[in-house]
Amino acid sequence: MPADRVALVTGAARGQGAAITARLLQDGFAVAACDLLADDVADTVAALGTDRALAVSLDVTSAEQWGSAVTRVVEHFGGVTTLVNNAGVLHRASLSEETADGFEGSWRVNCLGPFLGIQAALPHLRDVDNAAIVNTCSTGAIRPFPHHSAYGSSKWALRGLTQVAAVELAPAGIRVNSVFPGPVETPMLDGATQTRLAAQALMKRIGKPMEIADAVAFLVSEHATFITGSELIVDGGQSLQSG
Known part of the structure; x- marks a missing residue:
């Protein structure tokens, strides 16, 4: 039988994505855990010990791989009801030292990836009740941080994409929201950076x-069925600080 609720989560090999996968499984979802780190995401799913989780190799910057991933998930679980665009890269460089490749690479993962994901999942999301999309933005899309021109601007763009998608897809009953994490204990931040930010x-x-x-x-739950275009800040107050 097809699963009633099926979430596709990107960047799911570790950190936030692995936590999102585990949390949605607790809520009764079937979850496709997707990541460019194919071996790592396979290990993450294996450790969960459930047939309601599926590991999928996915480069979010590839439209072709998005199409293949969504097809595989639909064939395995019977549909897609929820998309969590969590994959992201953190790239730091001063304006004078930033490169075109570094800048574009951040945009391709942090903004193009979610756009391609929405396009790939959209035909399936239109067919279900309480379809939901959540994009992982950042406090870098609320306030500026030095040496974050590529990362910050890509997350500002994702913030705008989320708003446009919310307006465009609301008539179809598809809700589109975003979370804005502050610094989080994940491999994206090294230990010294975590300690400094905590202080x-x-x-x-x-x-x-x-x-x-x-x-x-x-x-993505039934508790948020009248919420779309929302920006949920989860940062311990970082965005309230002036410095």
């Missing part, structure tokens, strides 16, 4: 992956 934080700590996953789980 500067209002709450004297940084976030945990499951705290982001809980926010995503709410936005």
Whole structure:
């Protein structure tokens, strides 16, 4: 029998994506855990010990791979009801040292990837009740951080894409929202950076992956059926700080 709720989660090999996968499984979803790190995501899914999770190799910058991934998920689980565009890259460089390749690479993963995902999943999302999309933005799309021109601008673009998609897809009953994590304990931040950011934080700590996953789980749930175009900030107050 097809699963009633099927989520496709990108960047699911570790960190936030792995936490989102685990959290949605707890809520009764079947989950396709997708990542460019094919071996790592396979290990993550194997450790979950359930046939309701499927590991899928996916380069989010490839329209062809998106098409293949969605087809595989639909064939395996019977449909797609939920898309979580969580994959992202953090790239730092000053304006004078940034390169065209570095800048474009950030945009391709952080903004083009979610766009291609929405396009690939859209035919299936139109066919289900309470279809939902959640994009992982960043506090870098709320306030500027030095040496983040590629990352910050790509996340600002994703913020805009989310808003446009919310308006365009609302008549079809597809909700599109975003989460804005602050610093989180994931491999994206090295240990020294985590320690420094925790010391500067209002709450004297940084976030945990499951705290982001809980926010995503709410936005895709039946408790959020009248919420679209929302920007849920999960940052321990980072965006309130002036420095």
